Amino acid sequence: MVDVDPSLRRELESLNRFLRVKPLYFDFDEGVFVWLDTRLIPFKEVYRRTADYRRVARAIVDMEIRGAPAIGVAAAYGLALAAAEAASRGGDGFMEAVSEARRRIESTRPTAYNLFWATASVYNAVAEAYRKSGLDAAVRAGLEEATRIYVEDVKGNVEIGRVGSRLLESGDTVLTHCNTGALATAGFGTALGVIRYAWMEGKDISVVTTETRPVLQGARLNVWELRKEGIPFKLIVDSAAGLVMSRGMVSKAIVGADRIVSTGHTANKIGTYMVALAARRHGVPFYVAAPASTFQLDAGPEAIVIEERSPDEVRGVISEAGYVRITLGDVEAYNPSFDVTPPDLITAFITDRGVIEPPFDVNIKRALEG
Numbered sequence: 066m067v068d069v070d071p072s073l074r075r076e077l078e079s080l081n082r083f084l085r086v087k088p089l090y091f092d093f094d095e096g097v098f099v100w101l102d103t104r105l106i107p108f109k110e111v112y113r114r115t116a117d118y119r120r121v122a123r124a125i126v127d128m129e130i131r132g133a134p135a136i137g138v139a140a141a142y143g144l145a146l147a148a149a150e151a152a153s154r155g156g157d158g159f160m161e162a163v164s165e166a167r168r169r170i171e172s173t174r175p176t177a178y179n180l181f182w183a184t185a186s187v188y189n190a191v192a193e194a195y196r197k198s199g200l201d202a203a204v205r206a207g208l209e210e211a212t213r214i215y216v217e218d219v220k221g222n223v224e225i226g227r228v229g230s231r232l233l234e235s236g237d238t239v240l241t242h243c244n245t246g247a248l249a250t251a252g253f254g255t256a257l258g259v260i261r262y263a264w265m266e267g268k269d270i271s272v273v274t275t276e277t278r279p280v281l282q283g284a285r286l287n288v289w290e291l292r293k294e295g296i297p298f299k300l301i302v303d304s305a306a307g308l309v310m311s312r313g314m315v316s317k318a319i320v321g322a323d324r325i326v327s328t329g330h331t332a333n334k335i336g337t338y339m340v341a342l343a344a345r346r347h348g349v350p351f352y353v354a355a356p357a358s359t360f361q362l363d364a365g366p367e368a369i370v371i372e373e374r375s376p377d378e379v380r381g382v383i384s385e386a387g388y389v390r391i392t393l394g395d396v397e398a399y400n401p402s403f404d405v406t407p408p409d410l411i412t413a414f415i416t417d418r419g420v421i422e423p424p425f426d427v428n429i430k431r432a433l434e435g
């Protein structure tokens with residue numbers, strides 16, 4: 066039994082009413098981190114569990130866990146587990162071991178800012194507690210900080226939903242790209258959280274989701290979530306986004322983000338930039354929904370690192386039969402996992418601190434630093 070402040074445990078319990086599914090959580094009785102392996106969705110629902118931070122890191126690299134906020138929560142609990150492991154070996158080299166774990170976790174995926182924000186928060190909590198009160202306090206501090214990050218993600222998502230739902234009305238058809246729902250966060254969602262919240266408020270909306278090649282977060286994860294919620298939707302191939310907007314089939318577009326910098330330049334799943342271009346061409350409002358933990362306020366677009374993943378993701382797809390190749394195995398493939406949408410194509414940011422409108426280089430800092 067691993068313990069944290071009882072008030073934190075009570076707050077966790079109070080959030081269950083918002084959680085449509087618990088895609089990742091910490092099992093305090095067993096002292097392990099638990100997650101739903103999103104690579105198998107919608108065909109199978111398999112939960113994984115571990116007390117080893119190295120296994121959490123691999124789950125992030127392999128996209129068992131994916132989505133900027135979910136990656137942040139997993140990184141936080143992974144580093145907390147690393148502190149517990151290091152403490153079990155005694156005090157010698159404790160902070161060196163925690164620093165090594167931090168480096169390993171931060172080497173998993175480079176684009177989502179939530180990951181680095183989360184590891185810094187947990188590392189600082191562990192280091193401060195260790196300096197003041199020793200090993201046991203450091204382990205507890207790490208787990209408590211990770212749990213606070215989890216709680217804040219759920220609460221922040223619900224606030225994003227509440228704020229964003231005001232921008233939607235019955236009759237809207239909302240286009241979304243990639244998965245930004247429960248399976249990308251601690252359990253409610255950002256862009257898909259706005260759609261979920263509006264639906265929960267009784268707004269008669271529908272969704273157009275792109276399939277989101279190559280990993281098919283739309284065709285696999287959005288389909289699973291929207292079907293569970295009973296929200297009407299159509300699935301389209303990524304390259305149909307322009308046509309559906311040209312035909313007036315979409316009234317608004319809402320996407321998530323992996324990193325938003327001080328100028329408003331936004332890194333998100335590959336294909337987002339093209340959706341934004343089509344939205345501008347056809348007068349469709351284009352919103353980016355993200356929590357404060359996705360914003361990097363001390364940097365501009367030069368800080369955005371675009372992850373390049375295995376060419377095999379382009380050469381095949383995850384299907385009901387597992388990975389299926391769709392071309393020759395030796396084809397040269399280029400697989401940037403994200404692109405950057407410039408601020409002039411973004412109508413507004415929907416955040417847990419409210420809606421942020423242009424000029425973004427002024428208003429982002431004003432909303433988030435205040």
Ligand SMILES: CSC[C@H]1O[C@H](OP(=O)(O)O)[C@H](O)[C@@H]1O
Pocket residue numbers: 131132133134242243244245246249250254255256282320321322323332333334335402
């Ligand atoms: C709630 S933001 C999720 C964000 O993360 C996704 O990337 P990936 O599936 O590669 O982790 C995508 O960019 C989503 O918008």
